Amino acid sequence: MRAERREETAAALREQLHAADAGIDVPDGLWDRVRAPREGTPVAVRTPLLRRRPVPFAVIAVAAAAVVLVVCGTWWLVAPPSTGSGPAQDPAAPHPPEHAVTLRVHNAEVPCRKLRTMECSLRIAKNPFQPYANPDNAVGRVWHGDRLSASCVVTDGQLIKDENGLSSTRWYRVSKAHGEWREGATAGWLPGVRTRNTTEVPGCSGSERPSK
Amino acid sequence: MVTSSAPHGGATEQSSFDDAFCELLNRLYRRAAMLAGSRQSAEDAVHEVYLKLAARPQSFLAHPEPYAYAFSALLSVIRDGWRRERRHVLVEDVEFTGDPGTTGAGTQWDDGGLERRASELETVRLLRLLSVRQAGVVVLVDLDGYTIDQAAEILSLHRGTVSRTRRRALEKLRGALHQRADRSGGERHAC
Numbered sequence: 001m002r003a004e005r006r007e008e009t010a011a012a013l014r015e016q017l018h019a020a021d022a023g024i025d026v027p028d029g030l031w032d033r034v035r036a037p038r039e040g041t042p043v044a045v046r047t048p049l050l051r052r053r054p055v056p057f058a059v060i061a062v063a064a065a066a067v068v069l070v071v072c073g074t075w076w077l078v079a080p081p082s083t084g085s086g087p088a089q090d091p092a093a094p095h096p097p098e099h100a101v102t103l104r105v106h107n108a109e110v111p112c113r114k115l116r117t118m119e120c121s122l123r124i125a126k127n128p129f130q131p132y133a134n135p136d137n138a139v140g141r142v143w144h145g146d147r148l149s150a151s152c153v154v155t156d157g158q159l160i161k162d163e164n165g166l167s168s169t170r171w172y173r174v175s176k177a178h179g180e181w182r183e184g185a186t187a188g189w190l191p192g193v194r195t196r197n198t199t200e201v202p203g204c205s206g207s208e209r210p211s212k
Numbered sequence: 213m214v215t216s217s218a219p220h221g222g223a224t225e226q227s228s229f230d231d232a233f234c235e236l237l238n239r240l241y242r243r244a245a246m247l248a249g250s251r252q253s254a255e256d257a258v259h260e261v262y263l264k265l266a267a268r269p270q271s272f273l274a275h276p277e278p279y280a281y282a283f284s285a286l287l288s289v290i291r292d293g294w295r296r297e298r299r300h301v302l303v304e305d306v307e308f309t310g311d312p313g314t315t316g317a318g319t320q321w322d323d324g325g326l327e328r329r330a331s332e333l334e335t336v337r338l339l340r341l342l343s344v345r346q347a348g349v350v351v352l353v354d355l356d357g358y359t360i361d362q363a364a365e366i367l368s369l370h371r372g373t374v375s376r377t378r379r380r381a382l383e384k385l386r387g388a389l390h391q392r393a394d395r396s397g398g399e400r401h402a403c
Contacts, residue, residue: 005386006379006382006383006386009382009383009385009386009389010354010382012389013338013350013354013382013385013389014354014355016331016334016335016338016389017246017335017350017351017354017355018355019331019335020246020331020332020334020335020336021242021246021355023329023331023332024241024242024245024246024332026237026238026241026242027251027255030237030241030255030258031234031237033255033259034237034255034258034259034262035230035262
């Protein structure tokens, strides 16, 4: 029934459309007007007008790439420190230079190497030129096997002798990676006898050396 | 003339394009007149279609059915026009008025020119009840005689979509066509 009514409508519509089609006169001179540029539309402007729609895929791809870049950049800038990446992690932390060397902490006392106790910890000093045993001269503690990043070395620090009798005046400027560091401390000094370094480390410049 | 402003080295192609487009012009204009709502808009639409197709004449010329290609472009132009006019206030019904610039007094008295114009305006009114897609499908299927499958290919739609679009268009038009029949009957009595 509905199909019948639809067919009736279609028939009436066809009749209407054909009658209208037959009744529409094409105005004289239409072809000339269609081909001719419109008034006020300079010929030179027509080509850009025809290209109003650039390749949609290219536009979409470029826009999407821009959005992704902006979002990623923003995230990288404002990422919380807990995420472990981004400059906001620790603004005060010194940027490890390209020539930074990774050192492994060495404890001369064999029984202590497996223990992570206070008694077996090794001190990271605040100043390599002050007595190592000075209670104030500490920024943190590390244990045997901890890895630290050394940015430079001073060779004229306090002379330190370890439990095996090995002595050295070399001190490495290290930044935190492992171990326990005091709040606010980001870098300190590790006595040369507390590691077994075989890699060349550059000497500290004037600005990197603490006052004696 | 456009031929003088055609892209460099495309004079022959432009000439072929013009010939092919010219053959379709009358048919395209009549479709535009039905869909655009006024003759001036129809002329503008045809002009815009010409410009669109002239940008890539090879696509038009290589198409197996240039009319279908041009009609698809026309529908796109009409859709843009309808969107622009969306905020315009529409009249309740198309009021018939003879165009003094094109219709002479003798024509009004003698040859039924008024009736032909009324038929055109009534068609415009009916198609205006539809969406652009519905109007396009109706024109292709019920006026140009394409099958649903062919119309789907021309409009780059699924045949099911075209079939559903036409069905809804006919449902919309049913009441309007009946109104028209009733009104025509009334007018006959009045005369």
